[in-house]
Amino acid sequence: MVFNAKITSMRVDTPKVSPVIGMEQHVFLQIENIYYPILALIGIPGNLMAIVILSRGNCGLSKCITRYMVAMAVADLLVIIFDVVLYEINDTYFPHSFLHYTPVCSLIIALVFAAIDCSVWLTVAFTFDRYIAICCQKLSAKYCTERTAAIVIVTVVGLSFVQNIPIYFENEHLIIIDNVPWFCKVKSSLYSLPIWVAYFFFDIALTPLSPFLLIVLLNALTTRHILRASRIRKGLRGDGNTENCNDPEIVNRRKSIILLLSISSSFILLWMVTFVHYICTQFAGVEFMLTDYNDPFTIMEHTGYMLQRLSSCTNTFIYAVAQAKFRESLTNIVKYPFTLLVRFVKLWTTA
Numbered sequence: 001m002v003f004n005a006k007i008t009s010m011r012v013d014t015p016k017v018s019p020v021i022g023m024e025q026h027v028f029l030q031i032e033n034i035y036y037p038i039l040a041l042i043g044i045p046g047n048l049m050a051i052v053i054l055s056r057g058n059c060g061l062s063k064c065i066t067r068y069m070v071a072m073a074v075a076d077l078l079v080i081i082f083d084v085v086l087y088e089i090n091d092t093y094f095p096h097s098f099l100h101y102t103p104v105c106s107l108i109i110a111l112v113f114a115a116i117d118c119s120v121w122l123t124v125a126f127t128f129d130r131y132i133a134i135c136c137q138k139l140s141a142k143y144c145t146e147r148t149a150a151i152v153i154v155t156v157v158g159l160s161f162v163q164n165i166p167i168y169f170e171n172e173h174l175i176i177i178d179n180v181p182w183f184c185k186v187k188s189s190l191y192s193l194p195i196w197v198a199y200f201f202f203d204i205a206l207t208p209l210s211p212f213l214l215i216v217l218l219n220a221l222t223t224r225h226i227l228r229a230s231r232i233r234k235g236l237r238g239d240g241n242t243e244n245c246n247d248p249e250i251v252n253r254r255k256s257i258i259l260l261l262s263i264s265s266s267f268i269l270l271w272m273v274t275f276v277h278y279i280c281t282q283f284a285g286v287e288f289m290l291t292d293y294n295d296p297f298t299i300m301e302h303t304g305y306m307l308q309r310l311s312s313c314t315n316t317f318i319y320a321v322a323q324a325k326f327r328e329s330l331t332n333i334v335k336y337p338f339t340l341l342v343r344f345v346k347l348w349t350t351a
Contacts, residue, residue, distance in 0.1 A: 026293040028302065035306055036088040040080055043313040047077035050316040053329045060325045067149040068126040069319070071157075075122050076312035078115035084309055087112055102173040102181035109184060110168040117160035119312060120211045123267050124218075125152050130260045131218045135225040163206070166199060204278065212268065212275050219264050226257050255322075262318045270311035274304035 025033075050073040053059065054066055061069070086108050090099050099108060129152075133144045142148075170190055173181030190196040277300055293299065319326045 028293050028299060032088070032302065032306065033092050036084050036092070036309075039309060039313060040084050040089060043080040043084065044077065046313055046316040047073045047080065049330060049333055050319060051077070053326055053333070054319075056329070058325060058329060059319075059323055061323070062144075063146040064129065064144050064149045065126075067146060067153060068122065068129060069315075071153045072119065072122045072126060072315060075115060075119035075157075076315060078111075079119050079309065079312040082108060082115050083112045084312075100183050102171070102184055105184040106168045106171045109171065110164050113167050114161045114164040117164065117207050118157050120207050120267075121156045121160060122153065123263065124211045124214050125156055127215050127218045127222075127260065127264050130256065131222045134222050134256060163203070170196070208271055208275060209278065212271060215264050215268060219261060222260065223257065259318075259322045262322055263315060266314045266318060267311055270307045270314070271304075272307075273300060274308050277301050277304050 051070055054061075054070045054073065057063070057066055059066070086099060090097060098104060129144055129149065133140045136143075170186055171184040172187045174183035174185045176182070277297070280297065320330055321327070
């Protein structure tokens, strides 16, 4: 098992009991052991299809929006790979693989945090871009461009990885076997160093507290602006419902707000449990990462992690529901292998 740091105030993890060892597990651990492989089976192909479809640029979206969506899909894919596959699934089903060497283990932990930060802050960047495009017409022409989107994405990715470099050095080996360090645990000396305590506090304020509040605020401002502008436009065009429904400007605004609110609301809802748990641990004095799975706060914490990782799989389904062209492209990709099979059967039967 891997003793490492998860997304906690002091980055302490609760060790799992691997099914390979044959020990009796709590029912919640059994649920996790089933949940994460299913999540990987859905999240990896789902995000890969989203990347392929969006990269082709045939979804009727601007290049600026497309860049953000592709970047978000890549970040979500990295979260699934590093956090779900290399951490959770490996920890549960391959408890003695080379990934548990201390240097490799520490690197995976740092990459997990970097991928999560990328995913979260790219969602914030996308929300802010849509806020500028909808609410700040004069600034939107300069800011909402493909070049600006590329600069923002590179900056977010770069800062996310740089900010998590210290995470690599926060761990030490748990045991040494044949002069080889195995597994990871947080260095006990870190808890007494003010600079590390300050870093952990800053890291939690940065993710997820700040993104959560920013997304809520930006969505509220954007929604208020769209509703107010729509009422004004309806008043200028008259009260006829038929005319308003055929107004292309109102239709475009409706599509924009549906896409924006779907992505942002999904993030907020799936991070809500983790956010509430943060508040409890920081301000109510609740102990983080309790090892007793009969304790409600332990269940709450791990449920939050499960939902948080689910947020890395939802955007593909949101695009499929909200974007007709994306849905059409997705259908064509799914049908393509069957189309090839039918063609092969026809050729084989006529030969």
